[in-house]
Amino acid sequence: MFSDIFKQLLQNCNVTAYQMSKDTGISESLISNWKSGRQLPKYDSLNILADYFNVSGDFLLGRTDEMPKQVEKQESQVVKEPTKSRIIPLYMTRASAGTGNWLSDDIPVEWMTIPKTSLTEQADFMLKVRGDSMQPKFFDNDVLLIKKSPSILEGEIGIFILNGDSYVKQMGKGELISLNPVYEPIKLAEYDDIRCAGKVIGTVDFE
Missing domain, CATH: 2.10.109.10 (Umud Fragment, subunit A)
Structure with missing residues (x-):
C-alpha cells in the first residue's frame, strides 16, 4: 500500500518529515497522514513525490516493485533530478x-x-x-x-x-x-x- 512505500522511501533516502516539508512546502501533518495511511495523496502531490524521490508514478502506486538504484543505496541526500513521467x-x-x-x-x-x-x-x-x-x-x-x-x-x-x-x-x-x-x-x-x-x-x- 502507499503508506508502506512512502515510509520506505523516507527511510531509504534518510529524509525526515520536517526536511521533506521544508523542501517541498507540503505540511508535516499531511506527510504524517500519508505515513499512517489515514490519507492518500492527490495526483498533484503524487507528481511532487515522484520528482522529489526520483521514482516513477508506477512505483508510488505499487504497480512495480523495482526500487530505483539511487534509493536502494540509501544515499544521505535525495536526488532532485526530475523524472520523465x-x-x-x-x-x-x-x-x-x-x-x-x-x-x-x-x-x-x-x-x-x-x-x-x-x-x-x-x-x-x-x-x-x-x-x-x-x-x-x-x-x-x-x-x-x-x-x-x-x-x-x-x-x-x-x-x-x-x-x-x-x-x-x-x-x-x-x-x-x-x-x-x-x-x-x-x-x-x-x-x-x-x-x-x-x-x-x-x-x-x-x-
Missing part, C-alpha cells in the same frame, strides 16, 4: 465523437503514469474517444489530453457537456462540428444547456 487522472467514461456520452464531475478515475513532456505537463486530465466523427484527427479509443478551460476559441477542439451528454467536437459558430463529413454539425439552440469542460491539446499512447 507524471501521474494524471483518466476519467472512466468516454467523450463521444458520435451521439453523446454522459460525463459528470463525480465519475471514477484511474491514475495513469504518462511520459512527462512539454505537452503532457499542460494536461489536467484524460478521456477516451468513443466513435469516429472526429476522424481523421482522432479515432475510436484514442486517449485525449485535456486542459481544463471554461471556453475555447472557434476552430479549436474541446470537450463539451451538452444537455447532459459529453462530446469531443470542434467549436463552430453556434454549432459543434465533427471533422468526419459523414456527421452533420450539432446546432446549438438558446435553450440548450452547454458548457465546456476543457480544450483538447493532444493524445497520448500507452503502448
